[in-house]
Amino acid sequence: MNDISYQELESGLKLYVLPSPSPVQLYQLFTPFGGDILRYCDQMDGKEMILEPGSAHYFEHVLFIMPPLGKDRKPVKWRTSTPKTKRNLRDGLTELKNNKAIVVNAYTWNDITNYWFAGRQNNLENLETMLDFVFTAYLPQDRFKKEVTTILDEARRSENDASTKQFNAWALQAYRNHGARYPVIGTLESIKRIALEDVLSIHSMFYRPSNMSLVVIGNVSADVVAERVSKKLTALGKGTYAPPPQEVLEKEPAEVAVADNFLSPVLRADIIRPNVIAGWKVIMQPSIDRHLAVMFAGQVLGGMGSKIRERLVSQGIDERTFGGEGHTFRDHGQIAVGADTNDPARFKELIMNTVDAAVRKGFPPEEIEYARNSLLTDEDSAADDILELGRRLVRWGVLTRNPRDYFTALRRTETITADDINAQLSDILNPEHLSFSLMVPEKK
Amino acid sequence: MPLDQAVIQLLERAEFSQHIVKGARVSYNRAESARHVAYVCFTRRYETSLAAQSTETLLDLYLRALLKGTSRHPSSDALTRAFRGVRVEQSALFTDRNQDLLTMGLPLKFSSMDAVAQIFDVVDEMLSNPRAATDGSVFENVRKEHLDSIEDRIGNHDARASTLFFRKFFPQSAALEDEDEKTIVKEATFHSLQRIAKEHLSGSAVTLLYSGHADLSDIVEQFLSRVTVYGHGTEALPAPEVEWLPKVTGPVHECGPSQQMQFIRAYPLEDALRHPEDWAALKLVNQLLGGSGWTSPLMQIIREKHHLVYGIRSLYLPKKNVIFISTSHEPAVYTKIVELMDGIVADIAEGSFSDDAFGKAKAQLLEEHLVSYGHGLSTCDQPDFRVNNAYNQFVRRAVDLSRLESYRILAAVQPSDARHAAQRFLDPMRSQIFTYSKSGNP
Numbered sequence: 001m002n003d004i005s006y007q008e009l010e011s012g013l014k015l016y017v018l019p020s021p022s023p024v025q026l027y028q029l030f031t032p033f034g035g036d037i038l039r040y041c042d043q044m045d046g047k048e049m050i051l052e053p054g055s056a057h058y059f060e061h062v063l064f065i066m067p068p069l070g071k072d073r074k075p076v077k078w079r080t081s082t083p084k085t086k087r088n089l090r091d092g093l094t095e096l097k098n099n100k101a102i103v104v105n106a107y108t109w110n111d112i113t114n115y116w117f118a119g120r121q122n123n124l125e126n127l128e129t130m131l132d133f134v135f136t137a138y139l140p141q142d143r144f145k146k147e148v149t150t151i152l153d154e155a156r157r158s159e160n161d162a163s164t165k166q167f168n169a170w171a172l173q174a175y176r177n178h179g180a181r182y183p184v185i186g187t188l189e190s191i192k193r194i195a196l197e198d199v200l201s202i203h204s205m206f207y208r209p210s211n212m213s214l215v216v217i218g219n220v221s222a223d224v225v226a227e228r229v230s231k232k233l234t235a236l237g238k239g240t241y242a243p244p245p246q247e248v249l250e251k252e253p254a255e256v257a258v259a260d261n262f263l264s265p266v267l268r269a270d271i272i273r274p275n276v277i278a279g280w281k282v283i284m285q286p287s288i289d290r291h292l293a294v295m296f297a298g299q300v301l302g303g304m305g306s307k308i309r310e311r312l313v314s315q316g317i318d319e320r321t322f323g324g325e326g327h328t329f330r331d332h333g334q335i336a337v338g339a340d341t342n343d344p345a346r347f348k349e350l351i352m353n354t355v356d357a358a359v360r361k362g363f364p365p366e367e368i369e370y371a372r373n374s375l376l377t378d379e380d381s382a383a384d385d386i387l388e389l390g391r392r393l394v395r396w397g398v399l400t401r402n403p404r405d406y407f408t409a410l411r412r413t414e415t416i417t418a419d420d421i422n423a424q425l426s427d428i429l430n431p432e433h434l435s436f437s438l439m440v441p442e443k444k
Numbered sequence: 445m446p447l448d449q450a451v452i453q454l455l456e457r458a459e460f461s462q463h464i465v466k467g468a469r470v471s472y473n474r475a476e477s478a479r480h481v482a483y484v485c486f487t488r489r490y491e492t493s494l495a496a497q498s499t500e501t502l503l504d505l506y507l508r509a510l511l512k513g514t515s516r517h518p519s520s521d522a523l524t525r526a527f528r529g530v531r532v533e534q535s536a537l538f539t540d541r542n543q544d545l546l547t548m549g550l551p552l553k554f555s556s557m558d559a560v561a562q563i564f565d566v567v568d569e570m571l572s573n574p575r576a577a578t579d580g581s582v583f584e585n586v587r588k589e590h591l592d593s594i595e596d597r598i599g600n601h602d603a604r605a606s607t608l609f610f611r612k613f614f615p616q617s618a619a620l621e622d623e624d625e626k627t628i629v630k631e632a633t634f635h636s637l638q639r640i641a642k643e644h645l646s647g648s649a650v651t652l653l654y655s656g657h658a659d660l661s662d663i664v665e666q667f668l669s670r671v672t673v674y675g676h677g678t679e680a681l682p683a684p685e686v687e688w689l690p691k692v693t694g695p696v697h698e699c700g701p702s703q704q705m706q707f708i709r710a711y712p713l714e715d716a717l718r719h720p721e722d723w724a725a726l727k728l729v730n731q732l733l734g735g736s737g738w739t740s741p742l743m744q745i746i747r748e749k750h751h752l753v754y755g756i757r758s759l760y761l762p763k764k765n766v767i768f769i770s771t772s773h774e775p776a777v778y779t780k781i782v783e784l785m786d787g788i789v790a791d792i793a794e795g796s797f798s799d800d801a802f803g804k805a806k807a808q809l810l811e812e813h814l815v816s817y818g819h820g821l822s823t824c825d826q827p828d829f830r831v832n833n834a835y836n837q838f839v840r841r842a843v844d845l846s847r848l849e850s851y852r853i854l855a856a857v858q859p860s861d862a863r864h865a866a867q868r869f870l871d872p873m874r875s876q877i878f879t880y881s882k883s884g885n886p
Contacts, residue, residue: 021476021825022823022825023454023814023823023824023825024814024815024821024823026821091748093738093739094738094739094744097736097738097739097804097808098739098804098807098808100807100808100811102808102811102812102814102815102817103815103817103821104738118815118821119811120811120814121811146751147751149751149752150747150751150754153751153752153753153754153773153774154754156703156704156774157704157754157772159703160601160702160703160704160772162599268701269701269882270598270599270601270701270702271596271598271599272592272595272596272598272599273592304520304521304524305521305522305524305525305528306521307521309521310519310521310522313519313520313521314519319520319585319589320589320592320593340592370525370528370529373528373529373531374528376531377528377531377532377533380479380531380555381479381533381553382820383478384477384478384479384826384827384828385820385821385822385826385828386821386823387817387820387821388820388821
């Protein structure tokens with residue numbers, strides 16, 4: 001399973017191909033640029049760019065736009081990629097779906113924007129189409145502006161979900177400077193302020209081939225894919241190497257901005273009982289063990305089957321709604337547990353006491369053993385699903401910039417010891433890094 | 445157009461062989477996968493859908509109670525450890541109802557056959573020695589959790605809208621109100637639940653669905669002696685009757701705490717399906733309307749051209765004989781959406797689509813037939829995909845044909861068949877609109 005091949009093309013694009021007997025092939029093209037980055041310096045002209053929250057996601061939406069075809073059925077020649085208006089535009093989703101791609105989509109997270117499709121037939125042709133729209137930002141000005149209403153609708157859908165709203169409140173309390181303070185999609189106010197010039201700058205900066213990776217899973221020759229991609233990039237004028245941007249990460253203090261919102265909780269009409277999230281902000285280091293420590297700690301604290309969870313439930317925490325997990329991005333992460341409770345102060349006390357004891361004594365080895373088994377059971381099930389496996393490869397492609405580290409991390413999950421995990425607890429579960437977000441029912 | 449032989453071969457390999465062995469029906473499929481997937485199902489037909497729904501509530505409460513542990517595994521977490529300790533996903537026992545057919549089942553996904561005996565030991569213990577039977581406080585806690593979970597449905601707006609719609613317009617299969625459910629839960633005792641579960645199991649048809657690399661004889665040996673202790677019926681239960689939307693009224697606007705308007709519109713079909721070919725043609729009609737997602741006119745016009753919604757799609761529900769459209773949007777754009785939808789449906793109902801559009805929709809539908817796309821992407825070579833399909837066909841009785849059979853019929857549909865079906869079955873002037881939002885009336 002882990003005989004994934006790697007080659008760097010002349011343009012600097014990194015190509016990974018994992019052989020699979022699946023009847024379907026999966027193609028994912030991603031940049032390690034997501035909602036977290038709100039400020040960067042363009043090295044070409046030294047200009048500092050400030051982005052509105054939600055810019056990366058907005059750009060993902062409009063990057064599917066493609067120029068119309070001329071009478072010769074070839075894309076029209078254009079002098080500017082940002083005309084005021086243009087009719088008969090095409091879009092990448094339709095082009096791929098109409099050429100037998102089975103599923104086509106894209107997503108933006110904190111640290112990634114990933115364009116992907118899965119299909120059985122015409123995959124190399126479809127890959128060329130995907131390269132076409134991802135590497136060509138063709139954005140008529142009126143069409144760019146119109147997209148705002150669709151994205152606002154998406155944001156309102158998201159705000160209509162109580163747990164999303166509560167997590168957003170937690171992030172605002174936990175982060176001071178980092179882009180993770182804001183929802184990846186942006187806020188209803190920031191989305192309206194996103195400008196065409198900003199997203200064009202994003203494209204020239206973060207969508208350089210040398211900053212991007214293509215991860216393929218399926219029964220296809222890596223050399224054939226490489227040749228096809230190289231030819232296409234050359235045709236698009238992207239075949240030669242331009243250096244990737246340097247890291248542009250915000251300096252974020254380890255401590256949270258606000259310890260809790262118990263005096264001004266989130267109010268919701270669509271919940272019946274109060275709910276609390278306890279979340280630790282974790283500043284990541286470039287190490288697989290650090291990522292694993294966060295995953296293990298989340299599992300031990302709140303995962304089904306953990307003895308700590310069992311003990312918290314026996315002390316009165318609501319079993320039905322109590323859960324937790326660890327999640328990491330490239331430069332930050334979160335360990336969070338949450339539950340419904342009528343006594344937020346008691347919930348806070350129980351969680352803080354439990355974690356204080358864990359930090360002092362360490363997690364018992366049998367808890368780490370159980371967490372290991374649990375995490376590996378999840379990976380067993382992901383291995384069967386081409387999309388789940390693909391998501392994991394690109395996740396590591398962002399976390400360490402090397403998708404092959406997914407397999408390294410899997411092997412390390414088997415061998416990492418309780419001591420290895422416990423050595424990190426005082427940092428990743430530091431009470432100064434913890435914030436509580438309370439959401440309560442709106443009084444009728 | 446000749447059939448794609450590569451697809452035929454793929455789907456032939458996804459077919460199940462049928463066996464009656466030791467008091468159970470066994471549907472077996474061999475898959476070259478490192479993982480095994482098996483569903484053990486106890487299915488019973490009740491006198492009415494309402495009776496099945498009441499029993500489902502009681503069985504759900506019972507299963508929730510079983511998950512509180514046994515004397516040897518005295519908590520939910522301890523039970524989870526017992527499953528995960530042998531690298532089995534704890535897919536809890538479940539209930540599933542299709543009108544008056546009610547299934548109680550155990551889905552198992554595992555990598556080693558050695559885990560099967562251990563899992564059945566745990567399941568036996570859950571059924572024979574649950575903590576809830578001896579400790580009244582455990583059951584009272586379960587009761588409270590269940591009542592809470594009924595109340596919490598208010599937070600899932602699209603599912604809530606869908607439930608309210610079906611309760612109102614298909615009362616024959618989904619009549620139980622939340623308050624009725626709460627009363628059932630409040631009045632239950634654990635011993636009454638045990639009796640009801642025993643009656644359900646002993647009166648059930650037992651089906652074992654399996655896909656993986658083990659031989660049929662191994663499956664029979666590993667599973668059946670453990671399963672048929674609880675039930676051993678081999679009766680083939682016929683599929684429930686097709687339902688009809690009995691009456692179309694003016695738009696119904698329900699109030700609820702959703703800021704966005706949850707919008708549902710159902711078009712009852714004008715005639716009953718007489719042949720699988722009708723089903724196939726209507727699948728294509730739905731694909732052309734909104735089933736294909738992004739490329740469909742619902743999405744292209746209402747989202748991409750007018751930017752009124754984030755997502756919108758249609759479903760063809762053959763067992764309810766409707767085409768069902770759902771979306772969510774800002775309340776202020778309701779009238780515009782209805783107006784645009786009127787035009788789109790009218791065009792499709794007239795058969796006003798090109799052969800080219802038909803060809804693209806059909807090609808998409810045939811490719812999509814090989815996968816199931818939800819959170820992940822399950823493909824037809826995988827045990828998960830195969831067992832899910834077999835479950836829908838042989839246990840839930842929600843589909844009549846296997847993927848192979850339906851592929852052959854879909855592949856034969858011509859543009860004229862789809863046009864004829866659209867004109868015959870779809871009346872753009874007859875639909876039921878239902879919305880659910882904080883603003884109520886738009």
